[in-house]
Amino acid sequence: LTxxxxxxxxxxxxxxxxxxxxxxxxxxxxxxxxIKLKVFNKGALGTEKETIDxxxxxxxxxxxxxxxxxxxxxxxxxVPTMPFLFRSVAQMRRALxxxxxxxxxxxxxxxxxxxxxxxxxxxxxxxxxKPIKTPADAKGLKIRVPQSDLWVxxxxxxxxxxxxxxxxxxxxxxxxxxxxxxxxxxxSFEGFKHxxxxxxxxxxxxxxxxxxxxxxxxxxxxLPPADQQLIRAAAKESVAFQRLRWDEQEAKSLALVxxxxxxxxxxxxxxxxxxxxxVYARFMNTPELQRLVKxxxxxx
Amino acid sequence: MNVPAFTRLCAALSxxxxxxxxxxxxxxxxxxxxxxxxxxxxxxxxxWTEGLAMLLVLYVTAFGVAVGVRDAGHIGxxxxxxLLPERWRLRLELLVHxxxxxxxxxxxxxxxxxTQLKWSEPKPMLGVPEGLDYLPLLIxxxxxxxxxxxxxRALWRGEAVRPSWY
Amino acid sequence: MELWVLGLSxxxxxxxxxxxxxxxxxxxxxxxxAADLPLALVFQKMVGGMQVFSFLAIPFFVFxxxxxxxxxxxxxxxxxxxxxxxxxxxxxxxxxxxxxxxFGGVAGSPLADxxxxxxxxIPLMKKEGYHADYAVNVTTHAALxxxxxxxxxxxxxxxxxxxxxxxxxxxxxxxxxxxxxxxLTLANLAAAYGVAVRRGYPTHDAFPGWAAVGRAFVGAxxxxxxxxxILAGILSGVFTATESAATAVFxxxxxxxxxxxxxxWQNFLKACAKACKTTGVVLLLIGISSAFGYFMALxxxxxxxxxxxxxxSQSPWVIFLMVNLLLFVLGTFLDMAATILICTPIxxxxxxxxxxxxxxxxxxxxxxxxxxxxxxxxxxTQFVGCAIGGISVGQVMRSIWPFxxxxxxxxxxxxxxxxxxxxxxxxxK
Ligand code: NA
Ligand code: NA
Numbered sequence: 017l018t019x020x021x022x023x024x025x026x027x028x029x030x031x032x033x034x035x036x037x038x039x040x041x042x043x044x045x046x047x048x049x050x051i052k053l054k055v056f057n058k059g060a061l062g063t064e065k066e067t068i069d070x071x072x073x074x075x076x077x078x079x080x081x082x083x084x085x086x087x088x089x090x091x092x093x094x095v096p097t098m099p100f101l102f103r104s105v106a107q108m109r110r111a112l113x114x115x116x117x118x119x120x121x122x123x124x125x126x127x128x129x130x131x132x133x134x135x136x137x138x139x140x141x142x143x144x145x146k147p148i149k150t151p152a153d154a155k156g157l158k159i160r161v162p163q164s165d166l167w168v169x170x171x172x173x174x175x176x177x178x179x180x181x182x183x184x185x186x187x188x189x190x191x192x193x194x195x196x197x198x199x200x201x202x203x204s205f206e207g208f209k210h211x212x213x214x215x216x217x218x219x220x221x222x223x224x225x226x227x228x229x230x231x232x233x234x235x236x237x238x239l240p241p242a243d244q245q246l247i248r249a250a251a252k253e254s255v256a257f258q259r260l261r262w263d264e265q266e267a268k269s270l271a272l273v274x275x276x277x278x279x280x281x282x283x284x285x286x287x288x289x290x291x292x293x294x295v296y297a298r299f300m301n302t303p304e305l306q307r308l309v310k311x312x313x314x315x316x
Numbered sequence: 317m318n319v320p321a322f323t324r325l326c327a328a329l330s331x332x333x334x335x336x337x338x339x340x341x342x343x344x345x346x347x348x349x350x351x352x353x354x355x356x357x358x359x360x361x362x363x364w365t366e367g368l369a370m371l372l373v374l375y376v377t378a379f380g381v382a383v384g385v386r387d388a389g390h391i392g393x394x395x396x397x398x399l400l401p402e403r404w405r406l407r408l409e410l411l412v413h414x415x416x417x418x419x420x421x422x423x424x425x426x427x428x429x430x431t432q433l434k435w436s437e438p439k440p441m442l443g444v445p446e447g448l449d450y451l452p453l454l455i456x457x458x459x460x461x462x463x464x465x466x467x468x469r470a471l472w473r474g475e476a477v478r479p480s481w482y
Numbered sequence: 483m484e485l486w487v488l489g490l491s492x493x494x495x496x497x498x499x500x501x502x503x504x505x506x507x508x509x510x511x512x513x514x515x516a517a518d519l520p521l522a523l524v525f526q527k528m529v530g531g532m533q534v535f536s537f538l539a540i541p542f543f544v545f546x547x548x549x550x551x552x553x554x555x556x557x558x559x560x561x562x563x564x565x566x567x568x569x570x571x572x573x574x575x576x577x578x579x580x581x582x583x584x585f586g587g588v589a590g591s592p593l594a595d596x597x598x599x600x601x602x603x604i605p606l607m608k609k610e611g612y613h614a615d616y617a618v619n620v621t622t623h624a625a626l627x628x629x630x631x632x633x634x635x636x637x638x639x640x641x642x643x644x645x646x647x648x649x650x651x652x653x654x655x656x657x658x659x660x661x662x663x664x665x666l667t668l669a670n671l672a673a674a675y676g677v678a679v680r681r682g683y684p685t686h687d688a689f690p691g692w693a694a695v696g697r698a699f700v701g702a703x704x705x706x707x708x709x710x711x712i713l714a715g716i717l718s719g720v721f722t723a724t725e726s727a728a729t730a731v732f733x734x735x736x737x738x739x740x741x742x743x744x745x746x747w748q749n750f751l752k753a754c755a756k757a758c759k760t761t762g763v764v765l766l767l768i769g770i771s772s773a774f775g776y777f778m779a780l781x782x783x784x785x786x787x788x789x790x791x792x793x794x795s796q797s798p799w800v801i802f803l804m805v806n807l808l809l810f811v812l813g814t815f816l817d818m819a820a821t822i823l824i825c826t827p828i829x830x831x832x833x834x835x836x837x838x839x840x841x842x843x844x845x846x847x848x849x850x851x852x853x854x855x856x857x858x859x860x861x862x863t864q865f866v867g868c869a870i871g872g873i874s875v876g877q878v879m880r881s882i883w884p885f886x887x888x889x890x891x892x893x894x895x896x897x898x899x900x901x902x903x904x905x906x907x908x909x910x911k
Contacts, residue, residue: 026649059646060779066530072433075523088437088446156359164440168363179361180441182535185722188651192719208649337758338751341541348538348728352721370533373765376541377532380762389759390501390766397499408498415495416504422511426525449533453525482755 017243018052019043019235021078022067024059027207031265032080032135032227033057035258042250051243053078072128074234082137083228084164092123094299095308096134097225099170100289102312105139108224109259111315116308130231132251136262139221143205144197147281148218151175151288160186160198166299170222173291183208190214206269211278218281220288229254326466327480330386333459334481337379340372347372367442371449378452382459385416386466387479410468417464424457485781487516488774502820503767510773524773531772532765534642535724539652540764542727543635545757546708546734547589552749553738555705556598559584562695562702569689572678574610578603578617579624579674583667584702586628587709588734590635592818592855592863595625600870612683614871615881620674622867622878623885626852627670629818630663630845632656632712633730638723639768639819640844643826646775648840652723653716657910658841658903662849662896669888677884704737717910764819771823778827788832798836802897805829806850813854817862821851842896845903849893856882 021036033055040053061067061076064085070076086093095101096117102108111117112134121131142148144157155175161167163180171178179195183204189195190213198210199222205211229251236244274280300306347369354362384390397405430450437446463477470477491512495505510524550556563581570576581603586595600621607617629636637659641650711733712726721729738745745753778784791804809829813821826847833843855863858875868878896902 026647056779058779061776062527062530066526069430069434069526070523073520073522075520088440158355158359158361163366168441177355177359177361178363179355180363180366181722184645184649184651185535188653188716189719189722192717194719194722334755334758337762338754341545341754341758341761344538345542345545345728345731348542348725349732352725352729356720366535369538370535373538373541373761374529374532376758377762377765377769380758380760381766382762384759384762384766387759389763390503412498412500415498415500415508419504419507419511422521423507423525426522429522430526430529449529450525453529482752 017050017239018054019077019247020061021053021055021080022059022061022070022076023055023057023080024064026058028057030057031258031261034261035135035254036078036080036229038257039250039254042253043246046246046250047243051246068129068230071230071232072234074232076232077235078132078229078231080135080227080229083134083225084162084166086124086129086228086230087164087166089127090124090129091302091305092120092308093228094166095120095305095312097166097223098300098309099173099222099292099295100285101309102224105136105224107315108226109136111312112226114311114315116311116315119308124230125233128233130233130236132229132231132248133255135227135229135255135258137225137227138201138203138262138266139219140199140201140223140225141218141220142197142199142222143210143214143217143278145214145216147216147279147283148197148220149281149283151291153218154197158194158196160189160195166295169295169298170292173295174288175291186210187213201266202269202273203265205278206273206276211273211276215278216281217273217278218283220283221285222288322469323466323477326386326462326477329459329462330383330479331481333379334383337376337383340376340379344369344372344376363441367439371439371442371444374449374452375455378456379459382456382463383479385420385460386463386477388467388477406471409471413464413467413471417461417468420457420460420464422457423460424454427451427453427455427457484513484517484777485783488513488777488781496815502817503763503770506767506774506820506824507770510770510777513777523776524770527773527776528766528769531769531775534645537638537642537765537768539638539724539727540635540768541757541761542724542731543590543633543638544760544764545753546633546727546730547591547594547635548753548757548760549731549734549738549745549750550585550589550705551594551598552745552753553734554742554744555588555702555734555738556581556585556602557744558698558702558705558742559588560599560602562698565690565695565698569685569687570675571685572612572675572683573685573687574603574607574612575616575620575674575678575683576671578607578620579667579670582621582624583627583663583670584706586625587631588633588705590628590631590633592622592625592628592852593866595628596622596863596866596870599625600867604867604870608871613681613881614873615878616677616681616683618864618867618871618873618878619677619882619885620670621870622856622863623673623888624667624670625863625867626855626889627663627666629848629852629855630659630666632659632709633727634659634848635764636818636822636848636851637844639764639822640826640847642768643771643823644830644840644844646779647827647830648834650840650844654841654907654910655844656713656716656723657906658845659848660906661902662845662892665895665902666849666888666892669892670885673884673888677881704741705734708733708737767817767819768823771820774824775827784828784831787828788835791832798838799898801832801836802838802846805833806846806893806897809847809850810853810857813851814857815860816854817860818851818855821854822847838900839904841907842900842903845896846893849889849896853886853889853893856885 036055043051064081067079124131157176159176168178347365351365431447435445435447492509563577567576604617715726
């Protein structure tokens, strides 16, 4: 049995790619070579959205995607994307390892997906030509956001001019001043070379939306229960490994952007957070979603 | 001249498709220009323009592809057919049209499958069903089948298919 | 096994005369069946392959090119080029090269270029006593420069074909193509001059004087400005590459309707209709190629090809030479867009391994494809040129060698001197 896993990252050393390979090693060991896992990164099997659909029709076994493209398919996955939901990366990890995290993963099942695990994607912060210390600094800023309703709403809540744009155009956009700012985690700020264009990375840490490891339910249901358990366990175990690699990657990226002249700015997050209630009111609009928000927030 | 009903139908559909494609193309153009306008003039970039432009361009393509089949606009190797005797050339040309029609049929069928599968999913920034992305496959597929059949019939009778609009 | 199904069925369908896009689609279907994968996947890849925002630049550049073709911009450019160098030996040939290059700059498509410039220049040259083969070769080769100009939709196609392997910015590629385009123009001028001297073509008119050149330039300027708008617009951050392409359409429309007043309603509709048909043809090819690309990734074709080539030689020079040869051979059979879409995922990784970046590779690819446009059995610009000149492909091949020489010299320079393509983009960083 060979499982194929898709990932869009170009680097073979990207933490999620390494984690998938790690999961493959675990599977091969524990099944005595019977189950293999082959990783196709660099988007070889398609975009995140496409691989999700491939899972749905059973044309692909596994995919590692950012949680955003699942938002339209399964509303519960919106919860961990919400702005300023978690207090810190450490707390985010504890919360997602808890029962609420498990509930969100399970919510994907009726749609045809087995949610195997959350991987880390760090915290996203705003970067621009100037420090963004208070919401006033963000007012009127032309900020690039991913093409999603939630991100546009967050930017609008900050009073910024949200400009949805594919990530490939952001470097030129920042360089030429087409957009004033963008927001992403440190490895992306470094990896896409955005730090060459704008120098101030203000730690707003407004979102800690994780990545998702999904399996096709169609494929999963066709496997013997013992193999199902093996796959679930290997996926869960790869999480700790991925987090370690992620922390290393972040430290490396931080050093690189600093060496490249970028400045890391600390901000008062509470002033930003105070502007978020309308976003919560619009997107967390059922008792179930509100309960999940509460459980995640109250995780110590 | 007595033009058969099937040819008249195909010609009308082809013209309708091409006119629709032109309308969609101009709409795509306006979407992108509106985006620039919004960013500079109103300092409020419309967030739906990009999604709509990307959706509409699929329709431009679908209509364009289908009309391309009818007006023989798709590029292929034809030089080898010239070397064959007349009788074989006709058979091969019929086969080529049949293969194109077959592909069109599969396109229509898959388009229908995906349209249904993605109908309940809202498209980000637009709110319309994600399935609308796949509807063009169904439209193009059906038109390709029709136009290929028209070509086969014309070949058989030694007639030519003329573009119905520009 | 699945790979054999893919390759053999594709070759067979092409030989049968199935249009390239449908041949790719049908061979993908056959492979899906052989691999026991759902057929619906082919069509998902197809739709997915078309949904990249930068793709919108393709219909826009195509549309702008069509408007310019029907809108009388070519006449002004011919007048300007003629006033500038019409008086030297083989002058009409030289001004044809210059005119095609300039029109290529605004239309960005070799085919539109040959159609527009060729229909003015080829009959004119024949009337002045030039041989038809010379007139056709000058036009079709000068037109190839259009593929490297900022309005070229083939540049966008390459950026998208490379997107899974390396991130290439549209603007970076536009800049990278400028100096090679200039070199190719100079090489074409040299070839046109060389043949003119050898055949003893006469000199005609005297130089009309700088004032006349200036007047002709002012006449051509509104059309030519579109290139400046695209470059300056992106460089200053006013718009993205895609938005600049949309602006090019409005500019072309404005110039032809309000400045030149030469675009009739009929021709406008014709341009719209042709743009839609071409968009359909090109985007279908792009979409369906992503199904092809899916199999190539699944069965690791790039890695295997790379290993195969490495087993022949480890020297970058030999590898680059082999890549050029393979691209040339494929380019003779396939259309430009198809060659770019099929070959980039296979050959870019290996070239990268030997130190050739995506920008340089892109230019190399485009020049190779351009060469293919003027090579039988399938050479679309050559076909159009021959049709206008009223000669056969066999006849045109007689004086083609100096022009091939010009292309090959440019290709060799781009392949082995990275600075030619990389200097400008590096400057703009
Ligand atoms: Na063009
Ligand atoms: Na060729």
